[in-house]
Amino acid sequence: MSLSETLSNVINMEIISAITSTLFIILLGYFLRKREVFSSDVGKTLSKVVLTVAIPALAFNSFMQDLNDEVLNQGINILILGILVHVFLIFLSKFFFFRYAxxxxxxLRVLSIFGSTTFFGIPVVGAVFGAEGILYASIFNIGYRIFLYSYAYLKMSGLKMARKNIREMILNPIVLATFIGLFIWLFQDSLPQIAQSSSESVAFLRIDQTLPWLFKPLTFLSSLASPLAWLAIGITLGDLPFGKTLSSQTSWYYSFIKVVVFPLVILLSLLLLNAMNILPVNSVGLSTMIIMMATPAATVAVAYAINFEKEAVLASNASLLSTLFSIVLIPIWIIVLNLIGN
Structure with missing residues (x-):
């Protein structure tokens, strides 16, 4: 089979539509901000809606599905890999940035380890891989958040772990929704059951089956995550100075490491583990993790840099340029990953 035939079989209309939707809506947000139809406050407001309402609903809903051995094993492996990946990157990042002050x-190390997996990654994963991808992304993010609120905070602040930071991590709506959904998904067979028919019953907390009137509004809210996140990204890009960012060689180097090198290293490592049958994951799980790794700098990590006055300008420039890199390269990553998966 020729390369063109392989590409036509792998790159179906659903994947093309997901990629074009991402690009078009980001460009729409950028255009509307440049035309001053939207103010900069609109981007911040949309971000709050996405992070406080839409993505928690998306994360919770992703766990409203039947439990089976294959998905459970995949989830456990992804949870372990999510932790191991971040430990690995903590050591690997030292090699790439040791020459700096x-x-x-x-x-640079913190920004390279922690991407915008929630705000940027999950909407893309959901658009391409649907509920299964969102489920795996939510599980992968458990390890991500453990290190984001511990290692990254300590590294950027130079302080010991603060009680306030732990409370913020635990009470974060996305974290709460993820753990509540994960609990229901894992223990649904042990929870009190409600008969659905003469031969079937489901856990009473499976609200997609038992309380459809409550599940439906959550579905509407979760559907807002992708378009609002992409609009907010476009609006944010329309507000930032491209000239200074494009002249920063460090930001270019960082963005290449973040969006190209680290995802490639993780991809090769995961393929090796799969070949050795160590914590194997299926093509959706593998693709989900790589897309999450190819996201731009995490907004929380940039906020740390600004709050603790630790290279705030560099962090802002790196965030902008890595976002541009991700917009261009994530579609390429999706194509590559689908070729590998097939």
């Missing part, structure tokens, strides 16, 4: 090195 201490403060700059710390900032």
């Amino acid at each position: 201490p403060n700059k090195e710390d900032t």
Whole structure:
């Protein structure tokens, strides 16, 4: 089979539509901000809606599905891999940024380890892989959030772990929704059951089956995550100075490492583990993790840099340029991953 035939079989209309939807809606947000139809506050407001309402609903709904051995095993492997990947990157990042001054090195390492998996990654994964991808992304993010609110905070602040930071991590709506959904999904067979028919019953907390009137509004809210997130990204890009960012060689180097090198290293490592049958994951799980790794700098990590006055300008420039890299390269990653999966 020729390369063109392989590409036509793998790159179906659903994948093309997901890629074009991402690009078009981001460009729409950028255009509307440049035309001053939207103010900069609109992007911030949309971000709050996405992070406080839409993505928690999306994360929770992803767990409203039957439990089977294959998906359970995949979920456990992805949870372990999510933790191991971040431990691995903590050590690997030292190799790529050791030549910089201490403060700059710390900032670049944290920004390279932690991507915008929630705000940028999950909407893309959901658009391409649907509920299964969102489920795996939510599980992968458990390890991500453990290190984001511990290692990254300590590295950027130079302080010991603060009680306030732990409370913020635990009470974050996305974290709460993820753990509640994960609990229901894992223990649904042990929870009190409600008969659905003469031969079938489901856990009473499976609201997609037992309380459809409650599940439906959550579905509407979850459907807002992708378009609102992409609009907010476009609006944010329309507000930032491209000239200074494009002249920053460090930001270019960082963005290449973040969006190309690290995902490639993780991809090769996961393929090796799969070949050795160590924590194997299916094509959707593999693709989900790589897309999450190819996201731009995490907004929380950039906020740390600004709040603790640790290379704030560099962090902002790196965030902008890595976002542009991700917009261009994630579609390429999706194509590559689908070729590998097939």
